[in-house]
Amino acid sequence: MFITPTIHQFPIPTPFMVGPVNVYLLEGDPLTLIDVGPNSPEAYDALVGALAQAGYTLRDIQQIIITHHHTDHLGQISRIAEESGAKVLAHSLTRAFLDNPTTTHERYKLFSQVIFHEAAVPDEVVRHINRSYEFLQRYGNQPTPVFRLLDEGDRVEAGGVEWQVYHTPGHAGDLICLYHAASQTLIASDHIILKISSNPLIEPAAVEGQSRPRRLLEYIAQLQRIAALDIRIAYSGHGAPVEDVRGLVEKRVAFHHKRAAQILDFFEGHAYHLWDLTEKMFAHVPSDEKYLALSEVLGHIDLLERDGKLTRDYRDGIVYWQPRTEAHQHR
Template identity: 25%
Template sequence: MKRIQLGNTVFEGENDAYLIEADRTTLVDTAVSIPAVRADLREGLSGHGVDFADVDAIVLTHWHPDHAGLAGEIQAEGGASVYVHEADAPLVDGRERPLAADPAVRREMFDRWGMPAEARERLTDFFERAGTDIYGREADVTPIGDGETIDLGGVTLETVHLPGHTAGLCAFAFDPRTVPGHAPVRGSGEGGTAGASARDDRPPAEAFTGDALLPRYTPNVGGADVRVETPLAAYADSLVRIVERDWDAAHPGHRERIDEPSRRAAEILDHHRDRTRRVIGVLESGPATAWEVSAALFGDLEGIHTLHGPGEAFAHLDHLERAGVLERDGTAYRLVDPDPSVDALFPSVALDATGRDL
């Protein structure tokens, strides 16, 4: 397995695509469809003697263009099969348009979030500059569901649905001992390496996690895919599922490998508890819109973050409203329970001293 790191100035940057040279030459995620990144991916693959036309299978963690944008183009060159969760499939095969790219949907979102005119114009300009080409060529896809497996010939990927960041985001779990050219983070039997513990009699297991789990920042919920109902609750449940799967390593969609994914998932759950407390603190001064809460949490925002900031604030406000902590009047939210048990609003997890699920 080879990680190919790709530049990306449109979104978060430092995308990862993973090349698996099994019986079926496979890419896990591609990249955004812009010339510089396309060239990066071609160069990265050619360093391993692989061209777009040689790819037999493309496995997409989710529909976002910085992960799926080149899938259709690569498929067109060599006929690769493209796998993506059924909830995200329509956004990859072209049956649906990304809602945040639809002006009418954007207006409805901006109204709901209380976004001022200047910020609306700034975000609209961002989408217009990025254009529609970033979404890439439409692909013929094979929809997959939770628990289904993808046979790459000697390597099997198990689909693990982890919604929140998008409706169809998935991790793909695998036995690292079966992957050519990949050194497992934890070996089996003698010679085991990182993460060794008394529980290492279980088979090694790793996963490609896309944007469900990232090493240096937290995946956006609420703005990244406005189709997701109860986005914060959905993502919290996905984090619990990651803890319970207890993988030895996670290979994320951005930046470096995560060697303690259960611990990292628990940290992100704690982060959202803390952020919820901060949201409550903002509302202690009086009613506020999602945009006003976003400004208090994140300050001034640019680019895609102008969407992600109020979307994340909305996800927390919606979570609190559904729990009866807040009431909404138009676009503003006000506290009705000034001292809720925030811990009770999220699922709990327990880890041992090594960061493993108990």
């Protein structure tokens, strides 16, 4: 006999393109929230209202687990942690965003400016992207104390059962999933989403001075690692739960390889920088959403580079990519 955890899904409104974010309530000891939603009056009211419907108030919440640092997931953590008195648990890389949100977001933003420069992104577009970054910050958190850090392999009690922590960098470098083997339940956050291919975003290395993480490569590896688990149901950060995780992962991995092949086809022997390629693929995407498009194309370039299909060249501080020729291969 085992206990199946009782999980309530609360869709919380966000002002972002992605739509509502899912907060989960794990009933049992300790009474636990997974994520909290963005910092807005609408999100606050929605969370408090959903809790009331389930028969609880904020004061009843004993523990809050944050799955990753994105604003739609943790924006209102300061207020919710303070009003509930709950302990906050998060991955060690999420901690910087909880301890010191302003400085940490600034570090991420500065890093993206270096990437934009190397990618020859026009100033006008950079301004649009930066403005959308500021919009995001408006729904962000204040410094919030972390009670316990969660890392790969850790075990954590929540909602009356013990969960295993999986660190699954990809969509974000700090993203964690929680797995309860006995009931084959996964709390997947944005690692696995039914309706959208979750985009690995450009991020700096965790340690300053290290090279840029290849997030799409990590993402694919982590998708395959999670797909190897026995999962009956995976609860996502957005939208409905996923039942066929293996099938969905296969579909996602195939999509990324197909996309990479499409990008390779664009070259026809020429050299291009990241902005050129992004414009070829995503000309229709508005300027303030170009960050997602740049992240996606860079991810596929990383994949092609790893597979030995592209080489890079620096000219005047800009990175140019080119298909690897026979001459390159024998060098």
